[in-house]
Amino acid sequence: MSFKIKVTFYNSFKIGDNVNYNLDILNYLYELLEQSSSKKDLLYKPIIVSNVSIIEAILADFFKRINTNYVEGVPNLGEVFDSLRGKKISDFRKYLIQAEKEDLFDQGSVSNLHEILLYLQAVRNRVHIQDFYRHKEIQGKLSKNDKNVFIEKYKRSSERCLEFLIKKMNEKYPRPEHTHHVDDHALPWEEYFPNFPDLE
Numbered sequence: 001m002s003f004k005i006k007v008t009f010y011n012s013f014k015i016g017d018n019v020n021y022n023l024d025i026l027n028y029l030y031e032l033l034e035q036s037s038s039k040k041d042l043l044y045k046p047i048i049v050s051n052v053s054i055i056e057a058i059l060a061d062f063f064k065r066i067n068t069n070y071v072e073g074v075p076n077l078g079e080v081f082d083s084l085r086g087k088k089i090s091d092f093r094k095y096l097i098q099a100e101k102e103d104l105f106d107q108g109s110v111s112n113l114h115e116i117l118l119y120l121q122a123v124r125n126r127v128h129i130q131d132f133y134r135h136k137e138i139q140g141k142l143s144k145n146d147k148n149v150f151i152e153k154y155k156r157s158s159e160r161c162l163e164f165l166i167k168k169m170n171e172k173y174p175r176p177e178h179t180h181h182v183d184d185h186a187l188p189w190e191e192y193f194p195n196f197p198d199l200e
Contacts, residue, residue, distance in 0.1 A: 001034075002027060003191050004184040005166055008174040009058075011065035016182030019054050023186055026050050030188035045127075045150035051158035052124035055117070055165055059095040062173065076172050080104070092121050105168045113164070116157055123154050160192045167196040 010016035026047065033043050066074055066084050074081055080102045089098055099105055100114035122142060126149050142149050166185060 001190050002030070002186050002188040004186050005163075005170070006180075006184050007166065007170060007182050008180050009062070009169040010175070010179075010182050011061050011069060013181045015057055015061045019057055020183055020185065022050055022054055023188075027186060027188040041147070041151070044152060044155050045146065048120075048150055048154050048158050049124055049127045051155075051162050052120045055120075055158075055162050056092045056095070056124075058165055058169065059092070059099070060090070062169065063089050063095060063098075072175070074173055077104075093118070096121060105165065106172070113161070117161055120154065120158055120161060123149055123158075126150070159187070159189050163187055163189075163192050164196075167193060171197050 007016060029043055029047050029050070033040050033047070036043065063084070066077070066081065067086065077084070084098070084102065087098070089095060096114060096117050105113065119141070126142070126146060129146070166187075
């Protein structure tokens with residue numbers, strides 16, 4: 001059920017390497033998920049947290065690339081490159097807000113992409129069991145009970161968004177061939193976008 005994606009966009013080899021380590025963990029969790037029957041819902045939290053944390057790592061690497069890769073630059077950013085460079089963005093939510101503002105990932109390709117990502121970011125922050133990290137626009141939309149937050153619906157959303165982001169980064173923001181030092185990413189679910197970028 002898993003599939004591999006060649007990755008071409010990482011600024012930092014180490015982030016890409018660490019993403020692959022976390023994907024190894026995810027692949028094992030999905031193996032357990034297939035074996036489980038009555039308690040599979042207990043695996044949703046670590047799966048969602050991992051998927052969304054990988055999304056954050058990819059965005060952090062991308063924004064650092066914009067700010068530090070002066071010689072190579074970033075393809076397909078145009079004038080946005082100059083406006084983003086120099087902005088000290090180091091927060092997951094701010095990455096998402098800036099990405100939506102500049103339409104960095106062609107949100108028209110996936111309906112409500114940024115809205116879903118912001119929601120998943122709030123879900124992921126529930127890794128803090130005390131739930132200090134609620135956002136006013138999402139308050140009331142997420143249950144106060146963790147078992148009602150980490151559900152199959154958000155697992156699927158996190159899979160879909162992670163797969164889309166990796167493929168969009170490959171398509172729109174690749175780096176030169178000689179910089180591709182990160183091993184392929186193995187995603188442990190049935191492919192959502194097998195004909196990417198033709199998403200319709």
